[in-house]
Amino acid sequence: MLNVVLFGPPGAGKGTQADLLVQKYELKHLSTGDILRNEIKNKSELGLKAQSYMDSGNLVPDRVVIDMISKKIDNNMDVKGFIFDGFPRTTTQAEALDKLLDEKCIPIKIMLSLTVDDEVLIKRLIKRGLESGRADDQNQKIIENRIKEYNKKTSPLKDYFKLQEKLEEIAGMGSIEEISKKIHSALDKI
Numbered sequence: 001m002l003n004v005v006l007f008g009p010p011g012a013g014k015g016t017q018a019d020l021l022v023q024k025y026e027l028k029h030l031s032t033g034d035i036l037r038n039e040i041k042n043k044s045e046l047g048l049k050a051q052s053y054m055d056s057g058n059l060v061p062d063r064v065v066i067d068m069i070s071k072k073i074d075n076n077m078d079v080k081g082f083i084f085d086g087f088p089r090t091t092t093q094a095e096a097l098d099k100l101l102d103e104k105c106i107p108i109k110i111m112l113s114l115t116v117d118d119e120v121l122i123k124r125l126i127k128r129g130l131e132s133g134r135a136d137d138q139n140q141k142i143i144e145n146r147i148k149e150y151n152k153k154t155s156p157l158k159d160y161f162k163l164q165e166k167l168e169e170i171a172g173m174g175s176i177e178e179i180s181k182k183i184h185s186a187l188d189k190i
């Protein structure tokens, strides 16, 4: 299976690039943010648990997202691969994902890490907030907290995947097409 971790700070363009990859490589896109927002919309128990964390821009507890992603993997074993978007976000999540996938002999093949400057991220997120109405994109304080959470808890995962020789850094500034070309050539090398 072509299992890809799409990595980068909030606003790096992970969702946009994931949509393009889904079409080209027939992969299943698993975005923990999208799954959680859907749970909130449906007012499920899981959604209720996650909402306060998300509204303030903090990470949802590891156990909640790990169980959620594990179910999604089990229910989609007929695909050509998974794009993990917004997951893993902590070392605990990365270790849990490795364990889940190793048990099924379908390891992560590559981590594509999109790099974008902080000022550009904040501008993109504020713009997205105006267009999409996403609650956590509406307020600069919440946006800054998400970037802070990313820098503190998530960004160290680059080293985790680098040690496994799976890290591929992609400059995430430029046009959508330019970035997706770089991603395609990284994937075609595998």
Ligand code: ADP
Binding pocket: 009, 010, 011, 032, 033, 034, 036, 053, 054, 055, 057, 058, 059, 060, 061, 062, 065, 085, 086, 087, 088, 089, 093, 136, 146
């Ligand atoms: P972005 O990357 O733009 O911040 P996401 O849609 O990936 O947006 O995530 C939105 C929110 O959902 C996060 O701020 C966090 O509260 C929660 N979330 C998503 N994925 C995870 C995860 N893997 N671990 C913990 N919390 C998560």
